[in-house]
Amino acid sequence: MRSFVAALSLTALAVQAAPVAVDYGMGEEKLLFQKVFDAEIVQAEGTCRLSSLYSGGPLAVAWIYTRCFGICTPLMVDLAGAAQWLPGELPYKILVLSFDPRDCVDDMRALARRYGLENDPHWIFATSPQMDSLNRSVGFSPRWDSSRNGFDHEGLVGGINDDGYLCRRLSVTGDPRALERLFAETRRHFNPSHPLPGGQSMLSCFSYDPLTGTKKPAAGLLILLLAPFATLLLLLGLSVAGRRTPAV
Numbered sequence: 001m002r003s004f005v006a007a008l009s010l011t012a013l014a015v016q017a018a019p020v021a022v023d024y025g026m027g028e029e030k031l032l033f034q035k036v037f038d039a040e041i042v043q044a045e046g047t048c049r050l051s052s053l054y055s056g057g058p059l060a061v062a063w064i065y066t067r068c069f070g071i072c073t074p075l076m077v078d079l080a081g082a083a084q085w086l087p088g089e090l091p092y093k094i095l096v097l098s099f100d101p102r103d104c105v106d107d108m109r110a111l112a113r114r115y116g117l118e119n120d121p122h123w124i125f126a127t128s129p130q131m132d133s134l135n136r137s138v139g140f141s142p143r144w145d146s147s148r149n150g151f152d153h154e155g156l157v158g159g160i161n162d163d164g165y166l167c168r169r170l171s172v173t174g175d176p177r178a179l180e181r182l183f184a185e186t187r188r189h190f191n192p193s194h195p196l197p198g199g200q201s202m203l204s205c206f207s208y209d210p211l212t213g214t215k216k217p218a219a220g221l222l223i224l225l226l227a228p229f230a231t232l233l234l235l236l237g238l239s240v241a242g243r244r245t246p247a248v
Contacts, residue, residue: 033165037137041095043126044109050095050134053124054160057091058183060170063140063156065100066107069148075155078174080115083122085176092183095124099131099142100151138166159186 038051053059062079064072076096083094098108108125112118117125128134135141142153157170159182168185170178 032169033167034137034139036160036164036166037130037133038164039128039130039134041097041124041126041128042105043124044105050160051164053093053095054164054186055162057093058186059093059095059160060179060182060186061095061097061158061160062173063097063099063135063142063153064111065098065151066103066111067100067150069150071153071155075157075173076111076115079157079179080117082174082176082179086180086183090180090183092122093124094122095126097131097134098127099135099140099153101131103127157182159183161186 036050036054038049041048041050041053062075064076066072079094083092086092096108096111105127108127109118112123112125117123138156138158140153140156142151144150145152155173157173158166159168159170161167168182170182173179
């Protein structure tokens with residue numbers, strides 16, 4: 001009994017001493033299949049509604065701001081790099097949307113020039129006067145940090161289907177396979193597998209060729225099929241052996 005009480009006391013002390021982790025709640029599953037607010041989108045060519053973009057084809061939205069010295073830059077670099085490997089016939093759009101009220105259309109146009117995307121028809125750089133409502137609808141909560149004169153926030157790239165629902169969050173923005181799957185899910189296409197990023201996994205079920213955009217079965221799929229196939233052979237063998245055994 002004493003040992004149990006001592007162990008319980010040590011456990012309580014350990015829990016009290018454990019550091020508290022900050023949870024942004026930005027997992028890939030959060031608020032999926034929730035209706036996205038149909039915000040007004042302001043770009044260099046004029047204004048439109050978000051619904052006019054996601055109803056016209058596969059749409060990914062990246063939440064950034066131009067004065068960010070943190071995650072926004074690597075997010076944009078990875079996203080632009082991954083988009084280069086997408087199939088040329090895919091009619092996708094990537095909306096880069098600033099959640100900073102200080103940003104204007106000229107700031108977003110300068111950001112597009114910085115990444116060489118100003119004249120790319122697949123990319124839209126814009127602001128919105130209704131970002132608060134849009135942010136709430138997808139569970140995005142940037143926090144103002146006055147000491148850095150900027151926002152503390154998570155990186156967010158989301159896919160919106162043609163009914164206006166957030167159908168996927170992208171956590172690996174530099175993987176063209178993940179980006180292609182995001183666009184596929186916005187059009188309700190079934191994805192047979194979700195391979196790990198890096199392309200070096202020996203046991204992946206499918207291999208992906210970014211040059212051709214094709215998927216091929218890999219060793220992992222063979223291993224998955226081997227167990228039920230071996231079980232079937234064993235059952236057939238036992239059945240045949242049972243028929244040949246004479247009754248006593």
